Amino acid sequence: MDKVRVRFAPSPTGYLHIGGLRTALYNWLFARQNKGMFIIRIEDTDRKRFVPGATEKLIEILDWIGLDYDEGPYLKMSNVKCQMSKPIIQERGKYRPYIQSKRLAIYQKYAQELVKKGAAYYCFCSPERLEKLRQVQIANKLPPKYDGLCRNLSQKEINDKLKKNFLFVIRLKFPQTGTTVLNDLIRGKVAFNNSLQDEAVLFKSDGYPTYHLANVVDDYLMKITHIIRGEEWLSSIPKHLFLYQVLGWPVPKFAHLPLLLSKDRSKLSKRHGDIAVEDFRAKGYLPAALLNFSTLLGWNPGKGEEQEIFTLKELVQTFSLEKIHKAGAIFDLEKLDWLNGWYIRHKNLSDLTKLCLPYLIRTGLIKSKISNFQFPISKQILNAKFQIIQTGEVVNFKWLTKIVALEQERMKKLSEIAELTKFFFKEPNYERGLLGWKKMTREQIVDNLQFLKKNLFKINKNNFNKKYLEKKILELIKKNNLGIGETLWPMRVALSGRVASPGPFEIAEVLGKDKTLVRLNQAIKTICLILS
RNA sequence: GGCCCCUUCGUCUAGUGGUUAGGACAUUAGGUUUUCAUCCUAAAAACAGGGAUUCGAUUCCCCUAGGGGCUACCA
Numbered sequence A: 001m002d003k004v005r006v007r008f009a010p011s012p013t014g015y016l017h018i019g020g021l022r023t024a025l026y027n028w029l030f031a032r033q034n035k036g037m038f039i040i041r042i043e044d045t046d047r048k049r050f051v052p053g054a055t056e057k058l059i060e061i062l063d064w065i066g067l068d069y070d071e072g073p074y075l076k077m078s079n080v081k082c083q084m085s086k087p088i089i090q091e092r093g094k095y096r097p098y099i100q101s102k103r104l105a106i107y108q109k110y111a112q113e114l115v116k117k118g119a120a121y122y123c124f125c126s127p128e129r130l131e132k133l134r135q136v137q138i139a140n141k142l143p144p145k146y147d148g149l150c151r152n153l154s155q156k157e158i159n160d161k162l163k164k165n166f167l168f169v170i171r172l173k174f175p176q177t178g179t180t181v182l183n184d185l186i187r188g189k190v191a192f193n194n195s196l197q198d199e200a201v202l203f204k205s206d207g208y209p210t211y212h213l214a215n216v217v218d219d220y221l222m223k224i225t226h227i228i229r230g231e232e233w234l235s236s237i238p239k240h241l242f243l244y245q246v247l248g249w250p251v252p253k254f255a256h257l258p259l260l261l262s263k264d265r266s267k268l269s270k271r272h273g274d275i276a277v278e279d280f281r282a283k284g285y286l287p288a289a290l291l292n293f294s295t296l297l298g299w300n301p302g303k304g305e306e307q308e309i310f311t312l313k314e315l316v317q318t319f320s321l322e323k324i325h326k327a328g329a330i331f332d333l334e335k336l337d338w339l340n341g342w343y344i345r346h347k348n349l350s351d352l353t354k355l356c357l358p359y360l361i362r363t364g365l366i367k368s369k370i371s372n373f374q375f376p377i378s379k380q381i382l383n384a385k386f387q388i389i390q391t392g393e394v395v396n397f398k399w400l401t402k403i404v405a406l407e408q409e410r411m412k413k414l415s416e417i418a419e420l421t422k423f424f425f426k427e428p429n430y431e432r433g434l435l436g437w438k439k440m441t442r443e444q445i446v447d448n449l450q451f452l453k454k455n456l457f458k459i460n461k462n463n464f465n466k467k468y469l470e471k472k473i474l475e476l477i478k479k480n481n482l483g484i485g486e487t488l489w490p491m492r493v494a495l496s497g498r499v500a501s502p503g504p505f506e507i508a509e510v511l512g513k514d515k516t517l518v519r520l521n522q523a524i525k526t527i528c529l530i531l532s
Numbered sequence B: 001g002g003c004c005c006c007u008u009c010g011u012c013u014a015g016u017g018g019u020u021a022g023g024a025c026a027u028u029a030g031g032u033u034u035u036c037a038u039c040c041u042a043a044a045a046a047c048a049g050g051g052a053u054u055c056g057a058u059u060c061c062c063c064u065a066g067g068g069g070c071u072a073c074c075a
Helices: A018-033 A054-065 A104-116 A127-139 A155-163 A211-221 A231-247 A277-283 A287-296 A312-318 A333-345 A349-362 A397-410 A414-425 A442-458 A466-479 A484-496 A504-531
Strands: A005-008 A037-042 A120-123 A169-172 A179-184 A188-193 A201-203 A226-230 A253-257 A385-388 A394-396
Touching (some): A018 A226, A018 A277, A037 A054, A054 A277, A054 A287, A104 A120, A104 A169, A120 A155, A287 A333, A333 A397, A349 A414, A442 A484, A442 A504
Antiparallel strands (some): A120 A169
C-alpha cells in the first residue's frame, strides 16, 4: 500500500468548530497510526466568508491541542507559475499548511483542461437568471437544477463573449445517465442516480475555484490516499468521482464521518452554546480531555472494551476507521465536564497551578509581572512573586499550589478556580445563618468559635498544619464534649464563608495562624452584631 | 419536495440468530467518624413500530415512522 497521506481541510471562516476538531483528530490518528502524513490545507476559496486572522487562529489552536502536522510547500509543478504555499507561523520553523488562494493558477489550469476534455463548459448565465430559474423550478415542485442553457454554446459564441469580457463560470458537464457507486470505508456501498446530479460550478467568475474542483485537484496533487471528512460531503461524491475519472487520476479511499449534533438532534451550531474550540479553551478545558472526549463521539475500540480514558498514544494504537459509527452523535457537555474533571484531578499539581494562573489574574485576585505562562514551568515562574490585589500581600508560586491543591478535586474546568478559591485572597462575608450547623443557637456558635479561637491561639505557629491541628482540635472537642459538627462547621464557615469548601484544618494551614484567628474573630463579631 | 445517510438506557456506546442486553456520564439511595467534592456500593433506565425468514430474532430482509445531511458562482 502507498504511504498513507491524509489531510484536514478547514475553511478560515472564524474559528475551529468542535466537529472540525474531531475530523482533524481522526485524520491525525489515522496518519500517525500508519506512520503516514497529516497535512493541513486551508480552503479559503470563498472570499465572502473569509475572515482575516482565522487561519492563524486555527493553526494556533491546533498547536494548543497538540495535533502536529506534516509537510510544507514541497510539491513540484514546474509548469505552473504560482505560490505553492506561504509561511504562516515562521517561528514554528516546521511545516506550513497549504493555502488554496495561493494556488489559483493550478485550479485554472485544470479547469481549462476539463473544458478541453469536454467534461466542463463555460457558462455565462447571470446570477439573476439562475435565481429566477430556481424560483420557477421550486414553484413547480421540480428539483432546482441548472437547465443547461450554456452547455452547447459554439466555440464562436464562447470566444465572442469572452472577448466582450462577459463574466463566466466553468460548469461540470456531468453525464446524465447511469449511476455512480462509492464504496465508503464507513458506510459501505452508496449509489447515486446520475440523472439527478446538478451541473455544479467548478470555477467561479471571481477567478476562484469552488470546493469541488479545488478539493479534487489538491487531493490528487498532494497524493492524498484517504479522504476522511464529514458526512455533509457524501452527496457530492458523484461530482468528485467523475472528476477523478475524467482526469484519469487514481481514486483515494473515502470515509464519511457522522455529524456532531446538538441536544435537540439538529446540527451542532452556535445557537446551542459554544462550539468553537477556543471557547472550550477559554473555559479551561484541557486538550487531553477534549481529545479523549471527541474521539469517543462516534468511535470506540469495540470488542467489549470498557476503557473510557485514553491517552493520545493509546488512541493512536487502538483507533480504526472500521469502528467509526454511522449515526450522528450528540455532543454531551456533562460527560465532557466529567472527563475534564478527571484530567484535572490527575494533573501534576504545579502544572495545574500554572494553568490556573491566568484565571486568577484575569479575575483580579492576583497580579504578576509575568504574563507568559508557557510550558515547561520555568524557574521564572517558580521564583515569581504574586501580589494579592485585595490585601497587597505578596505570595509565591508554592503558596498558590497549596490553594490549587485544596480545590483540585472540586474543579471541572480551570475557569472555576477563581470562584472556588477567592476566599483565600479576600476575607469572606458571612451569609446570615450560615455559621451555624443544623439547629445551633447563636450563643452556641459564638461559644464554639470562642473555644476554637482560644485554643488555636495557644498552638505554635510552626505546628499550624492540617495534621497537627486536626489531632489537637478533635482531642479537645472530645474532651469538652462539644460535638464535631457543632464545632467544625462553624470553624469551616468562619474561615471560608462558604456552604461548601475544603475542610477547616486544610484551610487553616494555608491561611496561617494570624489570618485564621482574624477570621474567627470576624465571624464572632458578625454574630454578635446580629444579636445586639 | 427530490436524493442520500442513520435509528440499543436521557446521553456516549458494547454486544449476539438463543445474553439476567454490558460499560461510562447524568439521575436516585447509601457509605467513606463536619459541608462540598473525591472515592466506594447499590438502584432505576434501552433494542422506534409493523411485517417476512427462522424452532427462535435486538441481531438477517422488507415496509413505515422519526432524525440528519445535501439540494449556492458556501465550504
